[in-house]
Structures are given as C-alpha cells and as structure tokens.
Amino acid sequence: MKLNPVKRALKAGKPQVGTWLSLGSVVASRFLARTGLPWLTVDMEHSHTDIQTAAMMFGAIADAGCVPLARVPHGRHDWIKMALDCGAMGIIAPMVMTAEEARTIVAACKYPPKGNRSVGGGLHAMNFGATADEYYRHADDEILVIIQTEHIDAVDIADEIYAVPGIDAVFVGPNDLAASLRGPDGSPPSKELHEATMQRIREACARQGVPSGLHVFSIDDAKRRIAEGWRFIAVNSELKFMLNGASELAKQIHPELITGELAKY
Numbered sequence: 216m217k218l219n220p221v222k223r224a225l226k227a228g229k230p231q232v233g234t235w236l237s238l239g240s241v242v243a244s245r246f247l248a249r250t251g252l253p254w255l256t257v258d259m260e261h262s263h264t265d266i267q268t269a270a271m272m273f274g275a276i277a278d279a280g281c282v283p284l285a286r287v288p289h290g291r292h293d294w295i296k297m298a299l300d301c302g303a304m305g306i307i308a309p310m311v312m313t314a315e316e317a318r319t320i321v322a323a324c325k326y327p328p329k330g331n332r333s334v335g336g337g338l339h340a341m342n343f344g345a346t347a348d349e350y351y352r353h354a355d356d357e358i359l360v361i362i363q364t365e366h367i368d369a370v371d372i373a374d375e376i377y378a379v380p381g382i383d384a385v386f387v388g389p390n391d392l393a394a395s396l397r398g399p400d401g402s403p404p405s406k407e408l409h410e411a412t413m414q415r416i417r418e419a420c421a422r423q424g425v426p427s428g429l430h431v432f433s434i435d436d437a438k439r440r441i442a443e444g445w446r447f448i449a450v451n452s453e454l455k456f457m458l459n460g461a462s463e464l465a466k467q468i469h470p471e472l473i474t475g476e477l478a479k480y
Contacts, residue, residue, distance in 0.1 A: 305359025
C-alpha cells in the first residue's frame with residue numbers, strides 16, 4: 216500500500232505547498248498532478264464539483280503520484296465518508312468551531328476502534344494501490360485530517376481545539392476569518408488585526424505541535440509564510456492561475472480592451 220508522503224512531511228515539519236481545484240475538471244487535475252506539486256485539493260465546499268466528478272479527479276491525481284485531498288462542504292460524517300470512500304487521501308473540514316466538532320471529524324476519518332468510519336467502497340484502495348484488506352488495516356495511518364479555523368470564536372479557544380488527537384494540520388480560511396472580524400457596522404478589520412489574528416492561530420498550532428497552514432496568492436507570499444513557520448500552504452487555485460496568465464497576456468497585447476471585469480475572481 217502506498218504511503219501518504221504529505222502526511223509524513225508535515226509530521227516531520229517540512230513545508231508542503233499545493234493548490235486548490237475549483238473548476239471540477241478531471242483533465243485539469245491530470246495535468247496539474249504532474250507539475251511536481253505534492254498535493255491538490257478538490258474544493259467541494261465553494262464550487263459546483265459533485266462527488267462523481269470529485270471521484271474521477273481523486274483517481275487522476277493519485278494515478279500521477281500526487282496526493283488528492285477533498286475540502287468537504289461540512290465536517291459531517293456522511294460527507295467525510297463519501298469523499299474518503301471515493302478515493303481522497305485526506306479531508307479538509309471547514310469552519311470548525313469547537314473541540315467536539317474536531318473530535319467528530321477525526322472519528323469520521325478513522326475505522327473502529329479509533330473512530331467510527333463505516334467500512335465499504337473500492338476506489339479508496341485503488342488510489343492507494345492496495346487491496347481492500349490492506350487499505351482497511353493501514354488507512355488510519357495514511358489519511359490526512361485537516362481542520363479549518365475561519366472564525367474569531369474558534370481562535371479564542373484554539374488551544375482546546377488543536378489539542379484534539381488525530382489532527383494533522385490546521386488551515387486558515389483568511390476570507391471567512393476577516394468576515395468574522397468585521398466591526399458592528401460591517402466594516403472590515405484592519406490589516407494589522409487580521410494579521411495578528413492569523414499569527415495567534417499559528418502560535419496556538421505551535422504550542423500544540425500541529426502544523427499550521429493558510430491560503431496565499433503569490434510565490435513570494437508562500438516563501439514568506441514558510442519562513443514564519445507555516446507548513447501547509449495553498450497558492451491560488453487552478454482558476455486563478457488561468458486567469459492571471461490570460462489577463463497578463465491581454466494586458467500586454469490588448470490594454471485597450473481591459474475592463475477589470477475579472478478582478479473579482
């Protein structure tokens with residue numbers, strides 16, 4: 216059975232940089248899985264990607280030697296079970312607010328007696344290059360369990376949440392975190408407050424011995440965050456990479472046609 220190199224690298228304190236897949240494209244997944252990025256996350260929370268498409272994407276990524284992860288819509292047992300049974304090698308659960316939620320998520324990722332994951336499926340073993348029996352024996356050691364901190368209320372009890380056994384990394388959702396920091400009149404937080412809150416998350420992760428991660432939008436930002444101690448880093452998305460490249464071309468060749476319409480993506 217194949218090992219999960221991303222899980223092992225994070226445990227060893229090594230940075231792991233990948234990207235987000237939001238277009239629901241199996242073809243794009245096949246190409247990106249061969250770029251040398253160690254992991255790709257199929258976003259099932261904020262995209263149109265359904266489980267059948269996601270299953271094909273997980274397979275295309277795994278066949279290329281890359282690690283397929285799933286950002287599930289919610290940290291519920293049924294969503295986690297479906298993603299793992301369809302071949303994801305790890306899950307990212309959004310908006311985790313309490314230690315009890317974290318325990319529920321970890322349990323859903325592990326078979327009895329460690330958890331309550333239901334036994335079944337076939338694509339999971341195929342993606343690990345294993346028989347079903349091998350997968351059931353070793354999956355608990357290979358599945359990557361990542362929770363997201365996206366609200367100030369979770370930051371305030373971060374140590375309690377991150378102390379839950381079985382969490383492999385914590386990932387910051389910067390946009391939702393910023394939304395939770397808005398003033399009573401809806402005004403956005405200052406950059407200083409937003410940054411200080413993210414650093415509180417990183418410091419809590421360090422205290423609990425859990426790798427921290429976040430989403431950034433440039434190579435320079437990724438390098439800076441790695442230097443700060445962040446370890447699980449997403450840079451952009453396949454959609455953003457595509458738009459950045461095409462927009463730069465248009466800007467250089469046809470500046471008179473630029474409307475700024477795509478800046479919102």
